[in-house]
Amino acid sequence: MAAGTPLPSADGSPPPLSDPFETLGLAPVFELDPATLERRHRELSRALHPDRYAGRPSSERQQALGRAIEVNEAFRTLRDPVRRAEALLVRHGRAVAETGGVPADPSLLMQVMERREALGDARRAKDVAAVRGLSRAVREREQRVLAEMAKAFVQLPPDFTRIEPLLGELRYHHRFLEEALAIEDELDAKPA
């Protein structure tokens, strides 16, 4: 027997079991008002949080726990534009393959590689200001992508030929911002 550590499968994490828009009772649109989303999350938490079922029979508590988890997971999905877009693609029966799907635009790839290199340099130089500057530039770019995506999603049917490459780009930006944040944490923990 060759028991070993599992590898993440090529198709990434599976889509959530239930549709997050339906779980939260919200219209399936890309441009979701964050305040509405938060309010709905609070309302459903009020109704389903396990603390509301403290004195109830154990299977009822389990049931509430399961539903509260579903609500929190839907909230986490819809709050994140990448995962929100993926949930919409799933609703339209599109694959959300992260790899082997949409080929990245070569000029975008070039840009991404340059920024990564700059981030690596900033990390080595322990230059927090440079890390923040790069994050700011990427966040601006991210906002433009989000606006374009919103437009493409509004069309009926949505323009998937535009959405899918944009989603790929958005993922790049997200990963970059996450890494930049982790580097900020790291530089803060080990001051020069």
Place this chain on the structure above:
Amino acid sequence: MLLDIFDPKAPPTPLGIDLGTTNSIVAYVSDGRPVALITCDGTPLLPSVVHFAAEGGVVVGAAAVGRATREPERTLASVKRFMGRGADDPQTQELGSYRFLPAKNEEERRIVRFDTGSRVVTPVEVAAEILKSLRQSALDQLRKVGGVVITVPAYFDDAQRQATRDAGRLAGLEVLRLLNEPTAAALAYGLEKKQNGTFAVFDLGGGTFDVTVLALEDGIFQVRSTGGDSALGGDDMDRALAETLLEKMGATDAASRTPEVVSLALAAARSAKHALTDAESTEVELPARGGADIRIRVERSELERLIAPLLERAGRACRRALRDAKLRAGELDGVILVGGATRVPRVRAYVAELFERAPLTDIDPDLVVAYGAALQADMLSRSSDEVLLLDVLPLSLGVETMGGGVDKILPRNTTIPAGAKATFTTYADNQTGFELHVVQGERELAADCRSLARFSLKRVPPLPAGMARLEVEFHVDENGLLAVTAHELTTGATQRVEVKPSYGLDDAEVERMLIEALDQGEEDFEKRRLVDARVESERVLLATEKGLRADADLLEPAERVEVDSAIERLRGALTGVSPAAIQAALDALDAVTHAWAGRRMNRAVQSAIEGRAVTDIERRVERAQGVEAHLAQHAAGKVS
């Protein structure tokens, strides 16, 4: 003269317990306000110190502190530091006067064992002694105690949380909930002040540091981010000061640092720290090498210099919590101080600089956490819906991947309860098993994170690499406790493995300790099972009757008959003395109400959403009226 009249039918009083590194506190709610109970020491603060006497017997609190210098190895302090920790943990090795028992096997390596001379104990048992003492104080004053909420540092990982819950069970308490200390503190402040906004809670306790950013809106406390250092606290200040005192005493080598000498230096450091809260300088008296006593002068500035690196560590955690919450320090509406160590003037000044505002200190920082816990215990027991606490996962949960990396399944700061799934595949041809290693932490390498569980799934059908599919599901409940389910879904013949991470004591061991702790062993244990089953049944009956009054229309007539007869059967079982029979009747009632419970949840969801929709409409009407009024005025103006 007032007679103390006790109503035997009075409901048991729910309790909130702050199980602290240095002190522990028990509180309850009286007329809507939290009150700290007087402990066996005659004050609300019970030192979290336990002495295992040579003649047998256990002493807790100030009396135990008194014996610490004479018999340090029999006296355990700061045991919270060791909760859920293994003997190899770096923190276990820090300056202290404990004697550890070497681990004999892998399981023992996951939990510290103290050799007290007469008895070998684990941190869970020591914490249980503190909880038992608090329970006894509560029983003496309130006669009947109900469920308890025990607080834990927000930054506690799964193992530390489980150890705390087990300590509660071992002390004979019904643990309703583990509550994060900063959330408890915010609850104590929020309910009294009724203010909405975004707050940070800076909690520097004896042994742990937590910072939490939370938003308070419409009775919901939503934690935005939490961070901290589970090995940073007031004790570290004492240790840093004790280190310089030991040098001045001439105790520079290991041989001269006997547990007695270290214990004396630590006690002197603690009293100097307290004195320096108000004074600029103080003096302590300690035995020098050779026997003569020496007086050592300690300046406040010296303490401040010693604690500067500790505060810097706290500062880093605060900055990260703000980044995680996507907030700048100036955007907060307030900062709440928790923990005795926040009395140190330099700490307060540091917090004020960091958050650009003077911290709130209206509620005693030593009692605020216990107050919040008591309020939560009271609300849970009354099924009150005035306030809801939405907490987060403090540290990311993940699975070790090929090459020792970590695949994060649930990131830190995810609102709990939380759940997520991930699929994994085989990396070798004809691989017939999966080894899964569940870890918690932020580091890139699994070896640097906290190991929570290892398990394997065998009998995977031999397939080419990458073909087999393993689905791993994580569930974190409202207490922050994890359960993992894995199933292999290649062949349709689904295999399922459920794991509960263990920190070195499993359920069976805790049960064995529980039986041992009781005077009559098995017999008492049976009695307790009966009491527990009765309490649970009464509560379920009450909840079911309440449900029938509100939502009987959601039951089909045939279901109603089943529910009524299940209630009757449970009532019948309650007249008997068999815990098993009561449990069976309880399970039966549970089963026939399951579908109904789901419908009631749907109704609760509907009314939660519609309730909001109605207020929205009202608001719109209000605004419309405003416009009408304006138009009317306008028209009137035109006419005149």
